[in-house]
Amino acid sequence: MDAVAHVLHNLRRVAAASLPPRLALLSVPDGLPDDHPRSVRSLRELSESMFTTASAAYRALLLSLRSGAAPLTCVVADGIMPFAVDIAEELGIPALSFRTASACSFLAYLSVPRLVELHEVPFPADDPVRGVPGMEGFLRRRDLPRAVARAEDGVFDPMLLTHAEGIAQAGKARALILNTAASMEGPALSRIAPRMRDVFAIGPLHTTRSAGVGSLWREDDGCLAWLDGHGDRSVVYVSLGSLAVISHEQFAEFLSGLVASRYAFLWVLRPDMVQATSAAALQEAVEAAAGGDRRGRARVVEWAPQGAVLRHRAVGCFLTHAGWNSTLEAAVEGVPMVCWPFFADQQINSRFVGAVWRTGLDMKDVCDRATVERTVRVAMESGELKGRAEAMAQQLRLDVAESGSSSSDIERLVGFIKELSAMSCQA
Template sequence: WPLQGHINCMLHLTAALLDAGFRVTFLHTEHNLSRLARAALPPGLRLLSVPDGLPDDHPRSVRSLKELTESMFTTGSAAYRALLLSLRSDSDAPPLTCVIADGIMPFAVDIAEELGVPALAFRTASACSYLAYLSVPTLVELGEVPFPADDPVRGVPGMEGFLRRRDLPRGVGRSEDGAFDPMLLAIAEGIAHAGKARALILNTAASMEGPALARIAPHMRDLFAIGPLHAEHDAAASLWSEDDSCMAWLDGHGDRSVVYVSLGSLAVISHEQFTEFLAGLVATGYAFLWVLRPDMVKTTGSVLREAVKEAGSKARVVEWAPQRGVLRHRAVGCFLTHGGWNSTLEAAAEGVPMVCWPFFADQQINSRFVGAVWRTGLDMKDLCNRAIVQGKVREAMESGELRGRAHAMAQQLKLDVAVGGSSSSDLERLVGFIRELRSSIVISSKYASVTSLFLHHH
């Protein structure tokens, strides 16, 4: 799926498959492939692309996701079918063993299977959010619509004790009370469709999300929990140019003395919200590194620069940061994040406490798990004023309990991805699963070929 968060996760999977000895083709949209020319991609990875059906000057922003979706499901799917047919008929290339398709694109699974190519689904979000999406028919029946309210939710099995309506996945706009966002309904339908794939792959660990995995498994033909993939199979491909100079800036600060702030690749905030965030961060007294994309705040760049300049030498702003390196840096004491799954996993793997301000989709439920289940951070959803920002950030920077639990989770995840760990064992099982698919196909090539469908954009 053509979004930065999906690109990150999918590239880590390609690195794991390449390490296992497979040949891998990584499928982008043409728009994204042109933006990723500078990426540090794994050696041996073949790149192909299809059009997403939108003009070059289309913003492809969070507020045009409906247009992107409609175009991908029409123009994109037709181009994908044509490409898959040409790959199957290419006698000079190794035969296709399987397709691994982003779990948000059911057409990619269906078309592959129609053409005789086994298809697996890879969902790049958390297991807890996946289970919430699977539960959408029950939520609709119960009238438990995503809404900023504290009413308990009964419609997601296993989460009755802590999930609230404000924690359910949401669209970009606010849902009206009593109405369910059509976009969320479409996503939920597509996610449930993964049950028709040969298997579902999730970038998570049983130690983090065992109960949710157990409830998802009966709906799937097979299930693999192989994360966090970046911890053992790192790869990088950013749609923005990373500002590495912020690493030297971090070097000049003491241990756990800097707040890292990034709301991801899609979130947009108002000028008023920007002002409250900035005032709250300044009031903490801590230095902060803030990722502010050019398209993130609804105001002019000069206004932003002047506002940050007034914050003084403790503020450092970049358009995009090498996030995994930042989170590993000794100077970072907490992470103010949107709670996207990649960011959540990256902070968890480094033992960095989080303050979550989710924007939409799965981020809502991820932040609830951070605050109420794992208790490795604080959930600040639906709140944005300087006093709350100041209080939550200070607590995350100074709480020994939060830091201790975050550190314990990081240690457990290291065990999960190490040889013999649950995620490592499931990855081995996945490799074996793909090799069995290969053995069921008459091939003359020495190597298996895995086509991984990661259709991306920003």
């Protein structure tokens, strides 16, 4: 039987019945009290706790599993927690690193020491960046990963270097697994490969997983029926993911721009998303801005079944934070994007959407109603954006089909793990 180990806080939020029955659910504490918000504002505190309390509990868990009846043959560890690979290998358990972000952002993180050497630190400016190989022609300082939500001019956050050093630890793993496809990120993959023992590009994974996968948020399926009442490509879908937080002023600018675009919109507004504003107040503001006709012009939900929403014929564009999962889901469905990245890898993902793949528009570091209105209108009405998005979707479907590049890498990965298992059993 396979097992998934997660922090106890998250496992409590996922219904076990929604996960595949072959998976045993295991947990380790993250070291924070139950009432801790675990929000983006406390990522540093959470990271420090994970590297102390959680890493010790993880070591104890592996020791107990190693001495159990069923042999522990290998570990596939979250690439953002390098201690998971280090501890497993130290205990003689082969470990693979699974990074859930894009290959382009992974390469950027690997390049952080060089960026520091060149004094090319992230901040909102259009200065060209020379320190990330293969991206010299289009990458700007504003596109670099940020350890904080909004970078200040000339101020380097040392947490970014710490994070980059941790990501580089993937080179110690038996292999690096990335949720991407060679057709999307071939150049970045080719530059990453020499620094890893092996690389497997097996995405987009959401196209192959079972439908019954747990979510940390309760999805509002009623929004699908609301979409049914709208015409083809007539609705803007808005979601800034599970971590982004915005000010009330930013919320007001987004809302005014969406209303001014004159398109209907479905907006995911988490209860903790807009600072110092209740969910009820947000809904009232949206209803008032939409002329009292929130039911027809606008729909607000706390969380949406995003895959089904993006597949819906009524959705014409996706205003997104450009998190990698959201970027892949939109790419697979051929939906043009408007990107407003919040932090971390989202910055570089949005640049690739706007300047490399050209399947959407990059709106980073700007939040005013006129820009929101303009970019939404272009994304909804541009035949060129829609055509490129549909072409990428068609290619990604070929990648995950039988004999496609991602499908072939999955088969190669299965064989790789079987070899590790055979060697482990012989040891």
